[in-house]
Amino acid sequence: MSEPTRSEQTDILARYRGRLQLTRVVMGLERFVRCFWPLLTVLMTGFALLSFGVQALFAGGVFLLPALGLAAFVALIWGIWRVRIPTMEEAVSRLDTQGVGQALATLTDTPATGSTGIWEAHLRRTRMRADRLRPPAPDLRVARRDPWALRLIAAVAFIAALFFARGDVLDGGFPPDGSSAVAAGPVYEAWATPPGYTGTPTIYLTERQDDAFTIPLPEGSIITLRTYGEGFSLSQSVQSAEIDLQLAAPGLYDATFPVAQAGEVSLERGGAELVRWRFTVGEDAAPTISFGEDVGRGTGGVLEVPFEARDDFEVVAGAVTITLRPEAADRRHGLTVDPVARDAIVLDLPLPPRAGAEISDMLVQDLSQHPFAALPVSLRLEAVDGAGQSGRSDVLDIDLPRRSFFDPLARAIVEQRRDLFWNPNANARRVGQLLRAISHQPADLTAPPDTFLTLRDIVEMLETSAADGLSEEELEEIAEELWTLALAIEDGELADAAARLRRAQERLQQALEDGASDEEIAELMEELREAMRDYMEQMAEALRNDPNAQPQDGEQSGEGMQMSQQDIQDMLDRIEELSREGRTEEAQRLLEQLQQMMENMQMTLNQQGQGQGEPQEGDGEGDGEGQGRQGQVEDSMREQQDLADRTFEELQRQFRERQGGAPLLGQEPGEGLEGLAETQDALRDLLDSLEDGLGSEALEEAERNMADAAEALRQDDGRRALDEQAEAMENLREGLRQIEEGANSGEASDAERQGDAPDSESERADARDPLGRPVGNGQALEGGSDVVPEAGPLGSMQDLLDEIRRRSGEMDRTAEERNYLRDLLDRF
CATH class of the missing domain: 1.20.120 (Four Helix Bundle (Hemerythrin (Met), subunit A))
Structure with missing residues (x-):
């Protein structure tokens, strides 16, 4: 290939001139940065030093500006000496690096030999590659030339000086009179910090000097002022005491003082005022607190105290104080003597972690065991804010709530416990006597097992301790025992x-x-x-x-x-x-x-368990006329029970209709109370026919109840009808007992006339029923003293019935035994 002339190269690259010029600019910028970054570093460092007044911090500060000037001059000469303007050939070579195959250099070449057609095809492909070339992005990285990152340090100082420095770069290096002494410029900063409980952020004080502008601050705010340099003076009227700037470090002075009143703070230097701030102080009022509605007893006898508290900023604490009012107590019985002095109850109010300016909450506390329980007391609320100020509510007089006791024995024990707390030494003997009187005849009272043994142990403990004077620990122990015993009696240990x-x-x-x-x-x-x-x-x-x-x-x-x-x-x-x-x-x-x-539901369940309509052992014609009438009375009682159930169902239906409700699925329309009156009359007529020869007053009363029930049904008075039907059922049961007693007394007379029974009857007398009682002559179900003994493990008729019900529900017993037990329940 032959080398083209320069003019030929220019003509060939004319279409790429714009890209080449931009490439030369990029290369020039890169060379400028690499050559002059030391100069930029020196200039930024000098600006930061002068802005912050560093020249005033040491004695040789007068030479800082000449030194900076010399360093800048040297950096400038070094940069000029190193910098080179990029040539066209360098631009072509740099642009060729953005592609493959050095397309621009290839376009400037000429073939020495060979086919012209092949060369033209090669040039066309090369132009296509050259057309896709783009100027490179500038590479301004100088990290390899600045391993200590001095340029970054200078940049940070420069930016800090722009935003935070208060000095004057032009005037700060030399004093206005042109003397050789270098003084610092007016560098200062100030801020006001409100109390933390206000939630107000710190206020940075600017150079605002508008006479009409005032800065409001909460009471208790702290002002901090800091100056850099010499010759500053502080004057203020927000604090009665004299405040001066104090030396904190060489060239650094500061002052910190609270804002006690509205006033001004100004900073001067050399007799000239630099800045003035005007402040107003907002008064922090004491918090207020008051009782909410329905202060008093809550569920379970707890004390409920709703309250509302307010403050300018935040309520940080609260409490309620409960004081005994002995003059308002019913001074009878154990309260006739003067009470012992006891400290007031102080309870902290529940406050959220960040309470805020307004609080509405409720204190719930169980004080049933406290000596003040059920006695007149005074309540007073108190709230405290972040400044330590307190506010109190009005006094509220109530009777301190206590758990309710409905069992007379438990209530009596709790009352004696109260009297013992009222004055332990004066009332100890009286309380002991009353507790002994309570436990004198335990058989007449219903209480859990070992109740009276425990009570007598407590009495002995009380009398023994009272002989030498009750200590506070002994009193607490006895009171705890009495309370536990009262709870056991009140709650009981119910079986089912x-x-x-x-x-x-x-x-x-x-x-x-x-x-x-x-x-x-x-x-x-x-x-x-x-x-x-x-x-x-x-x-x-x-x-x-x-x-x-x-x-x-x-x-x-x-x-x-x-x-x-x-x-x-x-x-x-x-x-x-x-x-x-x-x-x-x-x-x-x-x-x-x-x-x-x-009760009706329980009876219905028992009757269903027996299998209605099935003959029972021992029933039949051979039982005699008396037992036949007894069975008819029993049938009448069952029919009366069924009629009472139908009456109640009719009342239910009417109740639902009055409430606008729909009848239950599958429920038939009611026949009406008047329709049930005819059935009631039929039952009364049947009972009237059975009364002949029996002479039972209870059955006569049952007949009158049935007549009254029928009349109430005709008048559509279902409630009175149910009452009369219930009375009729009770009288029917009483009539059955009278019939059985008469039959047993007659059999007893016959037995006396006939003498002793044979040995076979003695053997039968040894037989026992499922409850462990002797069956005797087989008439255990017909009454007599052996049916319900006057005394025994069960103690009373009610206990006996409860035991029978419990055993009749035990599924591990045989069906025959359960039927027998249910028959007992049906008869009695």
Whole structure:
């Protein structure tokens, strides 16, 4: 190939001139940076040093500016000596590096020999590659030439000087009078820090000097002012004390002082004012706190204290103080003596981690065991803010709540515990005597096992300790024992769901009679609901597990149970509503109806378990006329029970219709209360025919109850009808007992006339029934003193019935034995 001339090369590369010129600029910029970065570093460093007034920090600072000038001059000469302007050939070579095959250099070549056509084709392909070439991006990296990163340090100092330096670069190096002494420029900074509890951020004080502009600060804010250099003076009117700048380091002065009042802060240098700030101080008022609504007793006898607190910034703490008011107590019995002095109760109020300026919350605390429980007390709330200021509420007088005790024995023990706390030494003898009197005849009281043994041990402990004076530790121990015993008596150890239900009903009935508060009624209603749910679940489990207890119509049984649960809940809600409205008599009547209904459900379950209509052993014509009439009376009682159930179902249906509810699935339309009156009349006529020759006053009273029930049904008064039907059932049971007693007394007379029974009868007398009692002559079911002994392990008729019910529900017993037990329940 022959080398083209320069003019020929220029003509060939004319179409790429723009790209080549841009490449030369890129190369020139790269060479400039590589040659003059020391000069830029020196200039940025000098600007930062002069801006921050470094020349005033040491004695030789007067030579700083000449030194910087000399360093800049040397860097400039070094850069000029090193820099070179890029040539066209260098640009072509640099641009060729952006592609492959050195396209631009190839275009400037000429072939020495060979085919012209082949060369032209090669040039066309090369031009296509050259057309795709683009100028390179500048490479300004100088890290290899600056291993210590001095350029970066200078850049950071330069930027810091632009934003933070207060000096004047032109004037800061020399004083205005042209003297050789170098003074620092007016370099300073200041900020105000509000108290942390305000949540207000730190305020950076600028060079604002507007006379109309004031800066509001919270009370207790701290101002910090810092100057760099000499000759500054501080004046202020926000603090009564004199405040001066203090030397913190060579050339560094600062001052820190609180803002106590509105005023001004100014900074001067050399008699000239540099800056002035005006401040106003916002007053931090003391917090306020007050009681919310419904302060008093909560569920379970806990103390509930709703409160509301407010502050300018934040409430950081709060407490309630409870003080005894002995002058307001009912000073009778154990409270006649003067009480011992006791410290007030102080409880911290619940506050969130970041309470804020407004708080609305409630303190819930169980103080049932405290000596002040059930006594008059005074409550006062107190709130504290971040500044330590406190605010108090008005005094509220209440009786300190305590858990309610409805069992008389438990209530008496708790009252004696209160008297013992009132004045231990003065009341110890009296409390011991009363507790001994309570436990004098334990057989007359119903309580868990070992209750009275425990009570007597506590009395002995009290009397022994009181002989030498009760210490605080002994008093606490005895009080804890009395409280534990009262809880055991009150809660009891009930055996099954039926006993818990009966206990809950009795407690609610007693509370209604005593006019208990709405809170106590609500608590007892909740207890009754839980006991009712347990009882219904137990009945449903018995129906599922006992094949002898299944009714013949399974579908009807399931729906009836579901209907009863829903109606029970409606009745419970109605009882609670009546008690809240103050209609306690109506609530008591409705509760009695509920009790009667639950008894009917228990009887129905027992009858289903026996298998209605099946002949029982010993029944038949050979039993005699007396036993035949007895069986007819029993049939009348069952039919009366069935009629009472139908009456109640009709009331349920009417109740649902009045409430706008739909009847349950599968429920037939009711026949109406008037339709049931005819059935009631038929039962009364049947009982009237059975009375001839029996002479039972109870059966005569049952007949009158049936007549009154029929009249109530005709008047569409279902509630009165249910009451009369329940009385009729009770009188029928009493009539059966009278008939059995008469029959047994006659048999006893015959036995006396006939003398002793043969040996076979003695053997039969040794036989025992499932309850472990002697069967005797086979008449154990017909009454007599052996049926219900006057004394024994079970103690009373109610305990005996409860034990029979429990055993009749044990599935591990045989079906014959369970039928026998249910027959006992049906008879008694």
